[in-house]
Amino acid sequence: MTDTPIADMPDAPRRSLSARLSDWYFAETPNPAKRVQFSRPLTPWIFLLPQLAIVVIFFYWPSVQAVTSSFYIEDPFGFGSTFVGFENYTDAVTNSQYASTAWFTALFCVVVTALSLGLGLLLAVKADKVIRGAETYKTLLISVYAIAPPVAGLIGMMFFDMHMGPFTKLFAAFGYDLRVGIDYWDTAFALTVIAVWKQIPYNFIFFLSGLQSVPVSVREAALIDARSGWRRFKDIILPLLAPTAFFLLVINITYTMFDTFSIIDVIVKDKPANNPMTLVYKVYLDGFKGNDIGGSSAQSVILMIVVAALTVVQFRFLERRVHYG
Amino acid sequence: MYKFATASAMIALTATSALAQSATEISWWHGMGGRNGEVINEISQMFNDQTDTCNLTPVSRGTYEEALSSGIAAFRSGEHPNILQVFDAGAATIIAAQGATIAAEELILAAGEEFNREDFIPGVRGFYADSEGKFIGMPFNSSAPIMYYNTEAFEAAGVEPPKTWEEFEEIAPAIVEAGYLPLTASQLTWMMVENFKSRNNQEFATNNNGYDGVDGTEILVNDENTVMMFEKLKEWADAGYFGFYGAGWADNLKPFEEGQSAMWIGSSGSFGGLQKSASAPFSADFMPYWGSIEGAGTQSFIGGAALFAMAGKPSEENECTAQFFTFLTSPEVQVYWHKNTGYVPITEAAYEMAKSEGYYEEQPVAEVGIKQLQLPAGEWTAGYRMGFYPQIRSVMEREFNRIFSNEVSVQDAFDIIQQESNDLLQRFARTAG
Structure with missing residues (x-):
């Protein structure tokens, strides 16, 4: 195992955050074994209340409402509703467009996550090695993060505009007629480029700070063991970056599924036609533009289940492979 | 001390009288921005x-x-405005929700004001009314789809603007010859389906175009004539007579603004x-119809939006x-609105006033829409009144994109639209349960 040299380092066995916190907290306490207890059982609940209220009002309550209305076909104004059991669900999943939207969402998640993680890591590794003007490089790379998604979408839209976009003209110079907004895959391409571009800085910041927290002593020790830069990166740096990468994986998938909403909205100019969209965008279209509350609720419940399943998978299976040091 | 007492009494008096006189607050939510929002x-x-x-x-709530x-969300939580602007495609949704609104006609009569259906120009009367002709919504910003044309392009080509689509086919080669793209059109759902139906006097849905009730209403779009319209559009697109730039309004308008296309619907x-x-330089004329369809050349549906008085106030x-x-609806306000926005005046009196002021001699284009709405009715x-119509439009937009990127034949596309729209209409009928 390549772990061995690390374990020998004097500062290597880093303790968990909670352990270190409790060390710090109990350092002055005469009797470290004694736990702080509230004298009244109600007091901790009072402290918890604001947070609980927020979670209940903004998360559980709407969720329960979504689940309830997913079993009804409802008049938007709330006058009449028909109980239809699971019909909204079967209607949603058997709808041809729903299937294609789901496939696109999955594909979009994989491609955007892979590209933005990969490029973010590549840029971070390279920026980490820059000595002269390092701050300028970093600032330039990070600054994109300050752009709000709708603005990113707008910038993208100008680049891909079918009448005067520079990218459209660039493709035309190579003899390809780029038709973003009309051709399904052309629009998918534009969405991917914008979504990745928007997300790279975020990944870059985290990877860079992850890289900078790798102790110099570890790097120097590794330099003795392996001459190949790639092997040092693969065996030493990458495992140490794994917690960061895992965190970013979760964040990037969430980003692609939910936060690309405004980019899509801007690019399809709120008329999706035959253009690709994500499941979240379809929930919005059916619920807010179509006023089909039951159908839209069923779709959002399906989405909740998918996200819950995905989170479980990530934490149960992927996290086991991650070492937090 | 005496002075102080008088002063405070005075203040108290003014305060109470101001309170007594304080006006009743009402609110109006609309979906207009830019210049139109300012005029509101x-x-x-x-x-x-x-x-x-x-x-x-007035409060702007974004788009229509x-x-x-x-x-809708505000109504469900009891925080709704007094007046809500609802666009043509959303009319069925709000009209079907009886109890959400008070019919404009009843509201006005109950307040002791005068109301006469005949005051409104004919094309405006039916759209937001029930099947008996009672005004549910108050027509407000009304528009018609018309054909704008680049006068330079027509001079260069040496042809006259077409009245019918047959004439368009005849002159299109000359326009191409003159170096222009003959035709672009925004929002094909509105132009080439809904107003293809109205201009050519074609049945759009069963149940009297949907006016007689939501149960069993079925859309009629995969018929011979509608399919023919789109087969022609596709043919024209392939021949370079028609430019299709997706579902976005502005993308299809741009070539006309830049003087590249000769006509824009x-x-x-x-x-x-x-x-x-x-x-x-440009001018405008009625939207073309098909000479080959018997009884065609009728007035178009009004587009735009109406105002609905919400219930529970x-x-x-x-x-x-x-x-x-x-x-x-007073002529002065209508004419002000008409001149500042380009929407048509909705009452006969307002139209007469604009005419007598000589507005149309200055701006003949401004009269085209209202004239088209006054063509013979069919x-x-x-x-038309169909529930979930915004989604039906989305289905159409999706299939139109597929037609013009050669992914589906026109007939198949309209069979799909027919099927999916009818599923939506059936679903809508059940929301009323």
Whole structure:
């Protein structure tokens, strides 16, 4: 195992955050074994209340409402509703467009996550090695993060505009007629480029700070063991970056599924036609533009289940492979 | 001390009298921005200036769709405005929800104001009314799809603007010859389906175009004529006579603004904007129809939006709403709105006033929309009423993109539209349960 040299380092066995916190907290306490207890059982609940209220009002309550209305076909104004059991669900999943939207969402998640993680890591590794003007490089790379998604979408839209976009003209110079907004895959391409571009800085910041927290002593020790830069990166740096990468994986998938909403909205100019969209965008279209509350609720419940399943998978299976040091 | 007491008594008196005189507050949510939004504010100010008893506050809620959704959400939580602007495609949704609105006609009559259906120009009367002709919504910003044309392009080609699509086919090669793209059109759902139906007097849906009830209403779009219209459009697109730039309004308008296309089918309400943005001199005429279809050449449906008085408000507020509706239909206000936005005047009196002021001699294009709405009516030109219609439009937009990127034949596309729309209509009928 390549772990061995690390374990020998004097500062290597880093303790968990909670352990270190409790060390710090109990350092002055005469009797470290004694736990702080509230004298009244109600007091901790009072402290918890604001947070609980927020979670209940903004998360559980709407969720329960979504689940309830997913079993009804409802008049938007709330006058009449028909109980239809699971019909909204079967209607949603058997709808041809729903299937294609789901496939696109999955594909979009994989491609955007892979590209933005990969490029973010590549840029971070390279920026980490820059000595002269390092701050300028970093600032330039990070600054994109300050752009709000709708603005990113707008910038993208100008680049891909079918009448005067520079990218459209660039493709035309190579003899390809780029038709973003009309051709399904052309629009998918534009969405991917914008979504990745928007997300790279975020990944870059985290990877860079992850890289900078790798102790110099570890790097120097590794330099003795392996001459190949790639092997040092693969065996030493990458495992140490794994917690960061895992965190970013979760964040990037969430980003692609939910936060690309405004980019899509801007690019399809709120008329999706035959253009690709994500499941979240379809929930919005059916619920807010179509006023089909039951159908839209069923779709959002399906989405909740998918996200819950995905989170479980990530934490149960992927996290086991991650070492937090 | 005495002075102080007098002063405070005075203040108290003024305060109470101000309170007694304080106007009834009413609110109006709309979906208009830009210049149109400003004109709405101006009209509201004009209304507030001429009354002591009411105070109207207009609030922009984004786009038409957003205005409708936020109105619905607000209604469900009892926070709705007095007046909600609802666009043509959303009309079925709000009209089907009986109890959400008070019929404009009843509201106005109950407030003791005058109301006469015949005051309105014919093309406007039916769309937001029930099957008996009672006004549910108050027509407000009304537009018609018309054909704008680049006069330079037609001079260069040496041809006349077409009245029918047959004439268009004849002159298109000459326009191509002159170096122009003959035709672009925004929002094909509105132009080439809905108003293909109205201009050519074609049945659009069963149940009297949907007016007679939601149960069993079926859309009729995979018929021979509608399919023919789109087969022609596809043929023209392939021959370079027609440019299709997706579902976005502005993308299809741009070639006309830049003087590249010779004709653009757009809204009569676009006139104000085009005067600023068009790079070539232009004029306008009626939207073409098919000479080959018997009885074609009828008036078009009104587009745009209407105002709905929401239910569940105190009677003094409803009276203010009624007063505002009456104010809004007065010729002066209509003409002001017409001139500043390009939407058509909705009453005969307003139209006469604009005429007598000589407005159309200065701006003949401004008259095209209202003239088209006054063409002879046909059996199917009053309007259409279909629930979940915004989604039906989305289905159409999706299939149109597929037609023009050669992914589906026109007939198959319309079979799919027919099927999916009818599923949606059936679903909508069940929401009323």
